[in-house]
Amino acid sequence: MTTSQTRTTTRIGDGVDADVRHLIPEGICRTFRVLPYAVVDGSVLVAAADAEDAITEQVVAERVDRPVLLVRHTVNEIVAAIDEAYPPVESEVETPEARRARMQMAQMLTRSGLVTAEQLRRAMLEYARTGDPLGDILVSHQAISEDVLVAALSELHQLQRVGLGDFEPDLKVARRLPEPLALRLQAIPVAESEDVVLLAVARPLADDDVTEVQAALGSSFRQLLANRTELDQLIQQVHSVHYAEISTRGLMESRPESSAHVVITGTQKAVLVMTVVALVLCGVIWPVNTLIGIVGFCSFIYLIVSVYKFRLTLRALGTHLETDVTDAEIAAIDERHLPVYTILVPLYKEAGIVQRLVRDINALDYPRTRLDVKLLCEEDDDETIDKIVSLQLPPHFHLVVVPDSLPKTKPKACNYGLQLSTGAYCVIFDAEDRPDPDQLKKALLAFDHVPSNVVCIQAKLNHFNQDQNLLTAWFANEYSMHFELVLPAMGAAESPIPLGGTSNHFITSTLRELGAWDPFNVTEDADLGIRLHREGYRTAMIDSTTLEEANSNVGNWIRQRSRWNKGYYQTWLVHMRNPIGLLSQTGLRGFMSFNLTMGSAFVLLMNPIFWGLTTLYVLTQWGFIEQLFPGIVFYAASAMLFIGNFIFVYLNVAGSLQRGEFGITRTALLSPLYWGLMSWAAWKGFIQLFTNPFYWEKTEHGLDEGSS
Amino acid sequence: MTAQLSQPEPTVTTVTTVEVVTNRERLSGVVQSVGRRPDDIPRRWWESALVFGLFLVAYAWFGYWLVVDMHVVGFETLDRFNRALMIWHNDPPKLSSVGFDYPPLTILLISPLTVVPALASSLIVVPLASAVFAAFTMVTFNTMMRRAQVLAPLRVVVLVAFGLNPLVALYAASGARHFMWLTFVVAALGALFAWYVTADIRFVMIAGLAFAIAALSGYSSLLWFVVSAIMVGAILARLGADGTEIEGTTVGFAAPTVYVIALWSAFNLILVLKPFNWITASSDSASSGGLESFSAVELLEYTGRLVLYGAPIAIVVLPALVFAGIARRNGLALWLAVILFLSIIVPALSVALKITDSPMVMRNALPILLFSMIGAIWLARSAGEGATLVSALLVAGLIISIPWTFQAMKTYKYQGLESTFAAAVSTRQSQEGATTPDGSTVGYVSEQAMARWIKDNVTLNSSILTDNAQTSAVILLTGDPALFFDRVDKSDGPWLAAAKDPAAHVDYMLLSTNSSADLLSNLYEDAVDGSNAFLTEAYRTERYVLVSVPSGFRRGADSLGDQDPAALSIPGQGITTTPVEAADQ
Structure with missing residues (x-):
C-alpha cells in the first residue's frame, strides 16, 4: 500500500535511517528521484520529487515490502541524500x-x-x-x-531525417568513410556536394566522433538521422565485397598453415604414400606379421583413446570442474556495466524457426539494448530472408545477408557476421538453440573468474526433444557424457578443447586476432578450439545448458555426423602438418590430448572392422583370425571388447544420471547400436574427405514433434 | 530478468508439443543431487594415501614373514597365482587359464603381480595380492569414519584395532582371495553410505561399479548387490522420488553388475554350453558332496560361535542398528541391519541349501566383522554428539576381540589356515609340514624342491605333461609354465590324447603322489609308486614324482619296441633326457 503526502514531521533533512536507505536500488532512486529515509508507525517514508506520479508510486511499492508513504521533497534534497546513500561515480550518473x-x-x-x-x-x-x-x-x-x-x-x-529503405548508394561516396569507422559510429555518407557530405547516422555523433569523421572525410559534413536497421543494411551493402573477401580468404591468407583449404599437403601425401608402399611391401614379404602389426597398432590406438576418455570422465565424475557462477553473483550484476554482446546465428533454409528463435533470444536475461544479434543468412535463401524482413524486428536484430560464394559454409557466414559485430563478447547459437536465460551473464562472470588466457567459455549442449525417439535419446546420452563429463575435464586439464558447435562465448577482439573460423573446415568449432590453444589461449566450461534439437531422422543424423567426422579428419590433418610445431606449442600433454581426441574419429572407422572380425571368429572359429591376435594384442583387444565397450556404455549412463536425465538412462544401455550408426557416418565422412572435402552436409532442423 | 513490455512478441503460428524447461525447472522435482556437488567432506588424498600405504606395507611385510618364512599359505592361493602366471608366460600366453573354478577377477586382478616370473615364483608378491585389497578396505573405512565425523585420533585407533584383528590379519597377509570381493563390497556399501549422506548421485554409480567388480571377485557379493538394489529403490521412494528417477537410478546402479554377470554367463555358454556353469562349478558355491551333515540346532550353534568368536562386535551392533532403524526411522541403519543379519545367517543357509564345500568355516566371520564395522560407523554418525562415545565403544570392542578371536582360531572346528596362523604367530616357527584341522598339510618345500630340479634340468617348452589342477604350485615355483604341457595349453581333449600317448608329445610327466584328483596320476598309478619299468623316475619329492617318458612309450604297452631307454641315459646323472637335450649337451 502506498500513500503520499507533502508534509510530515519527519523529513529527509533530519537524517536517513541506515536500515532502510538501501531498500531501493540506486538506479531506481536516481531515475525516479526517490529514497527511503525513515520508518514511522510501521510505514517506510520515501522521499520523492514527484510524490503524485503514479508510476513512481507503483515502482516504489513493488520494491518495499512494507506500507510506504511518499513524502514530497525538493529535487536537491533528494539528490543530495541519494549521493550520500550511494556515493556517485561520475561517469555513471546521468547528466x-x-x-x-x-x-x-x-x-x-x-x-x-x-x-x-x-x-x-x-x-x-x-x-x-x-x-x-x-x-x-x-x-x-x-x-x-x-x-x-x-x-x-x-x-x-533538431536534425533532419533520411529514409534509406530503398536507397541505392553511390559506392564511391559511401566508401569515403572508412569501413571500421562507419561500423563503429553507425554512420555512412549518402551524398556529397562540393563542400559538404551528407552523413546518415543512427544517433547524433558526439563531439569527438565528429572530429574523427571530419578528418576521415576531409571535409565538413551534415548529420541526417536514419533508421538503425536501414542504416545497418546500407553499411553491409556498401562493404559486402570487403566482408566477403575477409570472411573467405582472411585465414587462408594470414595463416595459410592453419587453413583447411588444402586437405592434404604435399608432405602429408608423401608420408601417406610411403606408408602405404611400406605396408604393401611388408605385406608381401611378411603377410601375417604385417597384419598382426596393423591389428596391434589399431588395438593400441583403441586402447589409449579409450583409456584417455575414461580417465577424463572419471575425473569429471569425481570433481566439479566447471567454472562456478552462483545465482547470487548473477543477481548482483550491475547492468550498467554490461558490455554489448554479439549473438551470431547462422541460418540456412530455416524460415520456419525464425519466430521461435526471436522469442528465445528475447527471453535471455540480458538488456536487449546491449544485444547485437546477427541473423546470418545466405544470399540465395530468399525464404528465410523474407521471413526475417517481414517480422520487422527491432534493431538489436540485424539481418546479415552473406553474398553467395564458395565455400558456402557456416564458418564463412560467422566470419562475415563477426566483422559486423559490435559486441565485446560474442557467442554462436544455432537457429533452434534454446540457451538457459542467464547464460550470457554466466559467461561474463565466468570470464571474470578464470585466468586471463581463457578467451572462450563453452556452455553445455543438450537436447530438448530427447524423448522423441530412440535416436534422439541416444543423442542426448552422448551429449550428456560429452558435455557433462568429457569437456569439463578437458577444460580443467587445460587440454585443447574441440569446441561444441554452438554456445561458445568468445572475447571478440581475440577471436578476430585468431583469424576467426576456418571457412574451409566443416568442423570449424573444433578447429578453432585447437587453434586458440596453440596460441596459448584456453577454454573453460560453465554450468549452463543450451538445448538444441536432436536429429530425429536417421538419414539427417548421418549427414550431420558425417560432416562432424569429416571435420575431425580435416582438423587433424591441418594441425598435424607440422607435428613438431604442434608439440612445441601445446606441450606433450596438449599434443597427446589433441591426437587422442581426434583419434576417436579414427576409432569409429576401425569399429566395423573389429566387430566384423569378432563376429566372424565367434561363428567360424577361423584360425587365421586367431593368428592376428597373438598374446598381448589379444589381451588388449579382449579388454576393449569386454571392458572398454561396457565402460563407454556406462559412461553414457553416468552422463545422463549426472545431468539428472533419468528417463533416458535405459536407452544408454543400448548405445552400441548407436555406435554402429556413428561408424557408418564416420566412413561416409572419411570418403567425402577425398571426394568432396568442403561440402557442408546441411542438417535439417525443425524435425522435432511440434516444432514451432 | 529483463523487463517485458506489453508490446506483443511476434506471434508463433504453430503450437509446440515439446515443452522446453530450463535446467532449474527440470531438476526441481529431483530428490538427489545431480549436476552439482553437494557439501561433503573435503578430499584428502594424502590421508587416504597414507592409510593405504601404511596398511599395505604392514600387511605385505607381515605377509612376507607369514608366507615366505612361516610357509603359511593356502594351496588355492598358489593355484590362482599359477593361473595368473600362465596369462603372461604360458606358451602361448593363455587367458583361458582363468578357468571357471574361481571368480575370474580373483585371478585377473592379481595377474599384474605375475608379469615378472621371478617375483611370482619367489612368492614375494603373494602377500601383496591380499594386502592391496585389505589396505584399500582400510581407506574406505577411514573415509566412512570421516563422513561419520569420527575424530582423527579415534579413527587411527579404530583402524589399528581393526587391522590387528587376527582374522583380518590372516586374510590380509596370506594372499587369500576373500579380501578381494569384500573390499569391493565394502567400497560399494561405503559409496551408498556417502550417497545416503550427500544425496550425490555419483555415489550410486560408484557403488554400482564396485558391486560389478565384487560380483566377479566373489559370487556371494551378488546377495549384497540384490539387497542394495532393493534398498536404493526403497530409499528413493521414501524420499518422494518419482518413478522415472527411481527407475533411472536403479538402472544406473544395477547395469554394471547385470552386464558382467550376463557377459560371464555368455562366456560359459559359448565355451562349455552351460550358461550358469560359473556358479555351479565354482568352489564358492558348489558342494563337494561329502559334506558333514548339520542339524538345525548345530547350524544355530555354529552360527552363534561364528559371531561370538569371529565378529563379537556384531552382537552389539546388530540390535543397535535395528533399534536406530525402527525407533528413530533411520533408513540406512535398518538397511545395514538387514545386511548384517544376512551375513550372519548366510553360512548356515548355504549349508542348509548344500551350496558350499566349506561349511561354517571361520572365514565366514570376516564379512560379518566388516559389515559390523560399517554398521558401527553409521551408528556413530547417527549418534550426533555421541559419535565419540560410540567410536570409543567400537574401539573397545575391537581391542577386546583381538585376543578373543586369536584364541578361538586355535581351536575352532571348521577352518582353513587359522590354527596354523595362530601357531606361527605364537611360536614364530615355520609351519612347514603342519596339518590343518581338515587334514591338509601346510607348506611348499616339496613343491620348491621339484621346481628347482625342473628349472635346473629341463629347458624344452611343453616337455612335461602334468595335470596343472594338482601340480600348480610346482609350475608356479618354476616361474616357467611354458615348460609344461598342461590342461590349459590346448584344452582337455588334446591333453587327454597326450596323456594316453605321452611319448609322442613330451619327455616327462609330473605326477602328484597324494592326490586322487590328479588325472595323470590316476592314469599312471604304477609310475607314482615307482613300479612302472618304462617310466623311470627322474626326481621325486614327498608329494610329487617326475618320470621320464622314453620314446615309443604308450600307455598300457608291454614294450618300447626298438627303443632302449638305457641308450638315452646320461651316465653319472641318473636321469633320462630327450634326444634334443642330449644333442645340446
Whole structure:
C-alpha cells in the first residue's frame, strides 16, 4: 500500500535511517528521484520529487515490502541524500542534459499516446538498471517502432531525417568513410556536394566522433538521422565485397598453415604414400606379421583413446570442474556495466524457426539494448530472408545477408557476421538453440573468474526433444557424457578443447586476432578450439545448458555426423602438418590430448572392422583370425571388447544420471547400436574427405514433434 | 530478468508439443543431487594415501614373514597365482587359464603381480595380492569414519584395532582371495553410505561399479548387490522420488553388475554350453558332496560361535542398528541391519541349501566383522554428539576381540589356515609340514624342491605333461609354465590324447603322489609308486614324482619296441633326457 503526502514531521533533512536507505536500488532512486529515509508507525517514508506520479508510486511499492508513504521533497534534497546513500561515480550518473532529454522523450511519447503508462514504467525500470537510452529500450521491446524513435530524436536534436529503405548508394561516396569507422559510429555518407557530405547516422555523433569523421572525410559534413536497421543494411551493402573477401580468404591468407583449404599437403601425401608402399611391401614379404602389426597398432590406438576418455570422465565424475557462477553473483550484476554482446546465428533454409528463435533470444536475461544479434543468412535463401524482413524486428536484430560464394559454409557466414559485430563478447547459437536465460551473464562472470588466457567459455549442449525417439535419446546420452563429463575435464586439464558447435562465448577482439573460423573446415568449432590453444589461449566450461534439437531422422543424423567426422579428419590433418610445431606449442600433454581426441574419429572407422572380425571368429572359429591376435594384442583387444565397450556404455549412463536425465538412462544401455550408426557416418565422412572435402552436409532442423 | 513490455512478441503460428524447461525447472522435482556437488567432506588424498600405504606395507611385510618364512599359505592361493602366471608366460600366453573354478577377477586382478616370473615364483608378491585389497578396505573405512565425523585420533585407533584383528590379519597377509570381493563390497556399501549422506548421485554409480567388480571377485557379493538394489529403490521412494528417477537410478546402479554377470554367463555358454556353469562349478558355491551333515540346532550353534568368536562386535551392533532403524526411522541403519543379519545367517543357509564345500568355516566371520564395522560407523554418525562415545565403544570392542578371536582360531572346528596362523604367530616357527584341522598339510618345500630340479634340468617348452589342477604350485615355483604341457595349453581333449600317448608329445610327466584328483596320476598309478619299468623316475619329492617318458612309450604297452631307454641315459646323472637335450649337451 502506498500513500503520499507533502508534509510530515519527519523529513529527509533530519537524517536517513541506515536500515532502510538501501531498500531501493540506486538506479531506481536516481531515475525516479526517490529514497527511503525513515520508518514511522510501521510505514517506510520515501522521499520523492514527484510524490503524485503514479508510476513512481507503483515502482516504489513493488520494491518495499512494507506500507510506504511518499513524502514530497525538493529535487536537491533528494539528490543530495541519494549521493550520500550511494556515493556517485561520475561517469555513471546521468547528466542534467541527458535527464532533460530523457524526460522530454518520455513526455513526447506519452502525450502523443505512442506509449502507455505501463510501457513507460517498464522502460523506466530498465533504464534504471541499465542507463540505456529510454527510446532504445522502448524500441527493443517493440513498444514503439524505430521510425517513431527517429522522428522523436529528430525533433529533440533538431536534425533532419533520411529514409534509406530503398536507397541505392553511390559506392564511391559511401566508401569515403572508412569501413571500421562507419561500423563503429553507425554512420555512412549518402551524398556529397562540393563542400559538404551528407552523413546518415543512427544517433547524433558526439563531439569527438565528429572530429574523427571530419578528418576521415576531409571535409565538413551534415548529420541526417536514419533508421538503425536501414542504416545497418546500407553499411553491409556498401562493404559486402570487403566482408566477403575477409570472411573467405582472411585465414587462408594470414595463416595459410592453419587453413583447411588444402586437405592434404604435399608432405602429408608423401608420408601417406610411403606408408602405404611400406605396408604393401611388408605385406608381401611378411603377410601375417604385417597384419598382426596393423591389428596391434589399431588395438593400441583403441586402447589409449579409450583409456584417455575414461580417465577424463572419471575425473569429471569425481570433481566439479566447471567454472562456478552462483545465482547470487548473477543477481548482483550491475547492468550498467554490461558490455554489448554479439549473438551470431547462422541460418540456412530455416524460415520456419525464425519466430521461435526471436522469442528465445528475447527471453535471455540480458538488456536487449546491449544485444547485437546477427541473423546470418545466405544470399540465395530468399525464404528465410523474407521471413526475417517481414517480422520487422527491432534493431538489436540485424539481418546479415552473406553474398553467395564458395565455400558456402557456416564458418564463412560467422566470419562475415563477426566483422559486423559490435559486441565485446560474442557467442554462436544455432537457429533452434534454446540457451538457459542467464547464460550470457554466466559467461561474463565466468570470464571474470578464470585466468586471463581463457578467451572462450563453452556452455553445455543438450537436447530438448530427447524423448522423441530412440535416436534422439541416444543423442542426448552422448551429449550428456560429452558435455557433462568429457569437456569439463578437458577444460580443467587445460587440454585443447574441440569446441561444441554452438554456445561458445568468445572475447571478440581475440577471436578476430585468431583469424576467426576456418571457412574451409566443416568442423570449424573444433578447429578453432585447437587453434586458440596453440596460441596459448584456453577454454573453460560453465554450468549452463543450451538445448538444441536432436536429429530425429536417421538419414539427417548421418549427414550431420558425417560432416562432424569429416571435420575431425580435416582438423587433424591441418594441425598435424607440422607435428613438431604442434608439440612445441601445446606441450606433450596438449599434443597427446589433441591426437587422442581426434583419434576417436579414427576409432569409429576401425569399429566395423573389429566387430566384423569378432563376429566372424565367434561363428567360424577361423584360425587365421586367431593368428592376428597373438598374446598381448589379444589381451588388449579382449579388454576393449569386454571392458572398454561396457565402460563407454556406462559412461553414457553416468552422463545422463549426472545431468539428472533419468528417463533416458535405459536407452544408454543400448548405445552400441548407436555406435554402429556413428561408424557408418564416420566412413561416409572419411570418403567425402577425398571426394568432396568442403561440402557442408546441411542438417535439417525443425524435425522435432511440434516444432514451432 | 529483463523487463517485458506489453508490446506483443511476434506471434508463433504453430503450437509446440515439446515443452522446453530450463535446467532449474527440470531438476526441481529431483530428490538427489545431480549436476552439482553437494557439501561433503573435503578430499584428502594424502590421508587416504597414507592409510593405504601404511596398511599395505604392514600387511605385505607381515605377509612376507607369514608366507615366505612361516610357509603359511593356502594351496588355492598358489593355484590362482599359477593361473595368473600362465596369462603372461604360458606358451602361448593363455587367458583361458582363468578357468571357471574361481571368480575370474580373483585371478585377473592379481595377474599384474605375475608379469615378472621371478617375483611370482619367489612368492614375494603373494602377500601383496591380499594386502592391496585389505589396505584399500582400510581407506574406505577411514573415509566412512570421516563422513561419520569420527575424530582423527579415534579413527587411527579404530583402524589399528581393526587391522590387528587376527582374522583380518590372516586374510590380509596370506594372499587369500576373500579380501578381494569384500573390499569391493565394502567400497560399494561405503559409496551408498556417502550417497545416503550427500544425496550425490555419483555415489550410486560408484557403488554400482564396485558391486560389478565384487560380483566377479566373489559370487556371494551378488546377495549384497540384490539387497542394495532393493534398498536404493526403497530409499528413493521414501524420499518422494518419482518413478522415472527411481527407475533411472536403479538402472544406473544395477547395469554394471547385470552386464558382467550376463557377459560371464555368455562366456560359459559359448565355451562349455552351460550358461550358469560359473556358479555351479565354482568352489564358492558348489558342494563337494561329502559334506558333514548339520542339524538345525548345530547350524544355530555354529552360527552363534561364528559371531561370538569371529565378529563379537556384531552382537552389539546388530540390535543397535535395528533399534536406530525402527525407533528413530533411520533408513540406512535398518538397511545395514538387514545386511548384517544376512551375513550372519548366510553360512548356515548355504549349508542348509548344500551350496558350499566349506561349511561354517571361520572365514565366514570376516564379512560379518566388516559389515559390523560399517554398521558401527553409521551408528556413530547417527549418534550426533555421541559419535565419540560410540567410536570409543567400537574401539573397545575391537581391542577386546583381538585376543578373543586369536584364541578361538586355535581351536575352532571348521577352518582353513587359522590354527596354523595362530601357531606361527605364537611360536614364530615355520609351519612347514603342519596339518590343518581338515587334514591338509601346510607348506611348499616339496613343491620348491621339484621346481628347482625342473628349472635346473629341463629347458624344452611343453616337455612335461602334468595335470596343472594338482601340480600348480610346482609350475608356479618354476616361474616357467611354458615348460609344461598342461590342461590349459590346448584344452582337455588334446591333453587327454597326450596323456594316453605321452611319448609322442613330451619327455616327462609330473605326477602328484597324494592326490586322487590328479588325472595323470590316476592314469599312471604304477609310475607314482615307482613300479612302472618304462617310466623311470627322474626326481621325486614327498608329494610329487617326475618320470621320464622314453620314446615309443604308450600307455598300457608291454614294450618300447626298438627303443632302449638305457641308450638315452646320461651316465653319472641318473636321469633320462630327450634326444634334443642330449644333442645340446
